[in-house]
Amino acid sequence: MTTFLFTHPACLKHDTGYDHPESVARLQAVLDKLQGPEFAKLEWQEAPMADRAQIARAHDMAYISKVYELAPKTGVANISPDTILSPGSLAASLRAAGAACAAVDSVAAGKADNAFCAVRPPGHHAAAGNTMGFCVFNNVAVGVEQARKVHGYGRIAVIDFDVHHGNGTEAIFRSDPDVMVASIHQSLIFPRSGDSSEVGVGNIVNVPLARETSAEGFRQAFASRIIPRVQEFRPDFLFISAGFDAHIRDPLGDQKLATADFAWLTAQLMQVADAHCGGRLVSVLEGGYNPEALGLASAAHVKTLLERR
Secondary structure (H helix, E strand, O other): OOEEEEEOHHHHOOOOOOOOOOOHHHHHHHHHHOOOHHHOOOEEEEOOOOOHHHHHOOOOHHHHHHHHHHOOOOOOEEEEOOEEEOOOHHHHHHHHHHHHHHHHHHHHOOOOOEEEEOOOOOOOOOOOOOOOOOOOOOHHHHHHHHHHHHOOOOOEEEEEOOOOOOHHHHHHHOOOOOEEEEEEEEOOOOOOOOOOOOOOOOOEEEEEEOOOOOHHHHHHHHHHHHHHHHHHHOOOEEEEEEOOOOEOOOOOOOOOEOHHHHHHHHHHHHHHHHHHOOOOEEEEEOOOOOHHHHHHHHHHHHHHHHOOO
16 A cells, blocks of 8 residues: 655644643654654655635635634634634644645545545534634545545545544534545533434434443444445545544543554455545544554554555
8 A cells, every 4th residue: 555644844833832632742742653664655745735715615714714813923812712823823724734635636646545644733623614622624624625626526434533523524514415424432522412313414423432432342333333334325535534532541531442443443444445435545633632642543543554455
């Protein structure tokens, strides 16, 4: 497999302040792990900046303008109560969304079999006109629209295995039958959405799990409730909102996954992509708030993406 890694130093300049969970240390831990000898074949690519037109396919222009206006030259500002903007945040956010677009372009052109976007801030809590949960732009949603509007893919699936429900992605696509959004997440934690009754127009699949669900229980739910629905949908392109905070060591969740479980999740989705999408798969980093566990889990994810099947 040829796997591209899209990232940019600007994503390390998004300063959330002392003791904020969404810290620079998260991404640095990921990048450090991906420089090991086992990743010699990983092709590093510079994430470009998304332009306003690309972002506007997923977000309201008024919201985009608000982000630009609030982005400070000094000090900090808040785009939502828990989402901080520093002088480096706008560039980081544009690179994060641009990474998703460039990853789509590379996979669509056959330059890469799949791609991983090691970026921050994350995106899956960002809706069209507002945000929360440390997110600015919805990177995956911007990537989905790049795949549809630029490359003409008709049916897109987004699989979100972050421990928190991807409410922003669901909100953007809940009325669009050509985009399936499937989320497996812990119930009754932030953002307190994602009940199994939320089905959109038949395109939304939510699998909420009780706290302290075992790794075996997580795998069983994923294999029985997510994978069959994605196979039935038969997507042309597959996206992963790759949050690693269901790891047993993560401070913001209460799930029991170990590093090997993320390799298993990745392999399951690669099999679906091989069966229905010609292998076309783009993964974008979301959560994961223990830097060491995040580094290990994301490395397992990327190592699996690199493996030829």
